[in-house]
Amino acid sequence: MADASRSLGTGVNEVIRNLRKAGALLANEVGVNLKKAGLFLQGKSQEIVPVDLGPLKNSAFTRAEGKGFKTDVRVGYTMEYAPYVHEDLEARHKPGKTAKFLENPMRWNRDKILKIIAGVKLKKYRKRFTRTVGFSKGLR
Template identity: 35%
Template sequence: MTSKRISGAELDLKVNPAELSARQRQALLAGLNHAAEETRTYAVELTPKDRGILRASAEVSVDPVELEAAISYNTTYAVYVHERLELRHRIGEAKFLEKAMIAKAGDIEAIVGKYLEKVFQ
């Protein structure tokens, strides 16, 4: 069994990754990708917008070896904007990715679960 903790959201997978078939592994990766994309979409809505560069830089990556998905922002200032609570934004807010992870925690588990249900039946 494996459990992953991600910025306030925990996904408890009741599977042993070493025992997954190729088909089950592919389903898990597809579910992780789908869940991460849903979370990225919500995080972008919360991301502060000046010219839109930060929002446009959000991307999802899935590691097929570690069976993990990540959402990242590809700008030099993403961490600064995310962490600085005292900054005021006309559009968006600080802690945009963290808030999205917390808000979508239940959805993440449900999405991944649906992908796994299909191959474990």
């Protein structure tokens, strides 16, 4: 099997190198968007988390570790009783407050969360990508 870079000439190596650079730029933005999606979920969760005195709601957190496509985002609550409140479907809560206060907002807002994560603005990279990679139409 022939090596594509040899078959197409030395310009292919430059194109591949520039694609990797463009990928790094996109990866960074995806990492930022993952954190934004986590904060969005946290906000939606806090709207429906049951409140007695407030410590549970106030213990909400969003943490992001890693970079780019390898960003790991965690959304949760630090109060030790949070899992019990989350899973107790028999408990009575004030109107608008409910168990499954993390799971439900994730399900209800799935499309919005995915749009936030995928919200990379490709037009922002069009000029740079077209110039460095050499595609005539670039990204739309």
